[in-house]
Amino acid sequence: MTEDTLAPEGARDSAIETTAVPVRERARIALSAARRRTLALTDCLPDTELTAQHSPLMSPLVWDLAHIGNQEEIWLLRRAGGRPPLRADLDHLYDAFRHPRADRPALPLLSPRQARRYLATVRDHAFDVLAATPHPGDGFLFGMIAQHEQQHDETMLATHQLRSGPAVLDAPAPPPAPGDAPPPEVLVPGGPFTMGTDTDPWALDNERPAHRVHVPAFRLDSTPVTNAAYQRFIADGGYEEPRWWHPDGWLHRTREELTAPAFWHRDGATWLRRRFGRTEPVPPDEPVLHVSWYEADAYARWAGRRLPTEAEWEKAARHDPATGTSRTYPWGDTSPGPAHANLGQQHLQPAPAGSCPAGAAPCGARQLLGDVWEWTASDFGPYPGFAAHPYREYSEVFFGSRYKVLRGGSFGTGQVACRATFRNWDLPERRQIFAGFRTCRSAEPG
Structure with a gap:
């Protein structure tokens, strides 16, 4: 969007x-x-x-x-x-x-x-x-x-x-992550689930209608990719190796001379970032922020993994295998509170990876809502039976291969505009948005 x-x-x-x-x-x-x-x-x-x-x-x-x-x-x-x-x-x-x-x-x-x-x-x-x-x-x-x-x-x-001026916004830092760190990845079982919604009265047209989708089993990062992990990609020459990059992404990286996420720069051996008018060391345990789809895709390839499809992301976030139903939010149907997700500009940065265990999905993945928008592998398109409402320009004119889907919301997303069916979209080169990602891999047979 x-x-x-x-x-x-x-x-x-x-x-x-x-x-x-x-x-x-x-x-x-x-x-x-x-x-x-x-x-x-x-x-x-x-x-x-x-x-x-x-x-x-x-x-x-x-x-x-x-x-x-x-x-x-x-x-x-x-x-x-x-x-x-x-x-x-x-x-x-x-x-x-x-x-x-x-x-x-x-x-x-x-x-x-x-x-x-x-x-x-x-x-x-x-x-x-x-x-x-x-x-x-x-x-x-x-x-x-x-x-x-x-x-x-x-x-x-x-x-x-x-903006380049002095800081004018302030908010408390998010609390540290709890000591019960989740495993590096979680298994999302294969099978059908209900994607989209017919029941949420405030869902937008591109979230409708609900429909059944079969998703093979896969393993998903339990948290978004962190700054420390992304720095290993940079240190290993990830920005200099074209084999990791989508061809269009490599052209864009070369033309724009990208070497790190937006707002990062190096001071000797230390990575610094500018955040709302303040310069500070890049926190190693926070989800990486201000990366394009091209950068997320390149990292995933370098790591021997891939970005999840939109259907995979939504199944991980919503599907409850115990009941066979799809939830409104990863934790259930209660609207988000601070214990569930970092939303609504309560903080001016993502929470450390592994935060908000109360907001975990049934599969065990955390921080699927809030903190950073997550790039997916999918182009933005209509669901089967889509009907524009209340006007075509909200979604329909953006359908096609030009835009990539993001899911989950960020620390800057309002609670009313964030749910497990909500679909965001943007051009794959965009970096000013509060976007990060997580990766996945197909599960081994059996």
């Missing part, structure tokens, strides 16, 4: 059974959590930094701010509430498909003050619509917009990582 298709979340928004929360209240909680985070990511910067473009890969933050409001107006005020437009003149200006990110600074954008005022006005009307709707049904449009805003929040967090 690119965010263009559509304050940290506190514990009070987490670890609840979503089915037990009335739809109206669930929508209000999700929208409010997203807005707190949006404001926290923008109120910390002066106007000059909100209107600047910190990378041609990203929009000015003020564009994201007004785009969030425009999408909320279109879908909640006009579509759900049947209300006349507040600012129809903004529809073209903040249409992500009409204006590539690199071109957006030249547009006559709302100022930060105007964008904030527009955002607040739209939200007041949206809550009026929510309160006035006699039967909100499953609240899909409200859930879609909450997810859309959280997706932009993660994109704005990536812009913070790309």
Whole structure:
């Protein structure tokens, strides 16, 4: 997913059974959590930094701010509430498909003050619509917009990582990993499982419909690949050996002169990284971050393994062999809390590998949700019986071999936009996203 298709979340928004929360209240909680985070990511910067473009890969933050409001107006005020437009003149200006990110600074954008005022006005009307709707049904449009805003929040967090100014964000470090380290890999038994969903009311169109998929047995890394493991790949000449690389990846690596993950540099024998305006040693036990699909694929080949397919990843994350059912999350159907997964910008980095044993999947793999998005081997495409909803541009226009699927969410992914069926996608060369990976191998017969 690119965010263009559509304050940290506190514990009070987490670890609840979503089915037990009335739809109206669930929508209000999700929208409010997203807005707190949006404001926290923008109120910390002066106007000059909100209107600047910190990378041609990203929009000015003020564009994201007004785009969030425009999408909320279109879908909640006009579509759900049947209300006349507040600012129809903004529809073209903040249409992500009409204006590539690199071109957006030249547009006559709302100022930060105007964008904030527009955002607040739209939200007041949206809550009026929510309160006035006699039967909100499953609240899909409200859930879609909450997810859309959280997706932009993660994109704005990536812009913070790309900006060159001093640090303005802060969060506590994640706790150390528990002492019960999992084995290096886990076995995921072969057989069919139910992939996708027909039951989650806020699942997006590309997660539907549910369908049966047969996956042969395979062995999966129990945690994402760590910085220490990735440094061994670098030390062994992994970036200089074309046999490990996809042909397109080798061309890209050579052209861009890649030698390490984004934001890394070496100081003598020590690897350092820049993280949200701070320079620090690369933590050896954290999942590697800011690597492209090409780099992940090359590492897997070097290690004698491969990236899991999307179906393999989802089976590992969801399938419960004891019941034959597919879970909403690896640990069950209770929404994520801090013990389950590192999500929602609670921390500004991945947790150490082996963290969150309470969030383990039935197969024993940990950290399948949160910490780092995980590249898979699969191209982004429709499930059998796919139907675009509520508009083609959310998913359908991105289907094809150009985009690779990522799964699982990152430390910057909002809880409402992270579940074991959620599908992300991006170009295989992208590195500004909070992406890592884990590897797998086919299980031996018998």
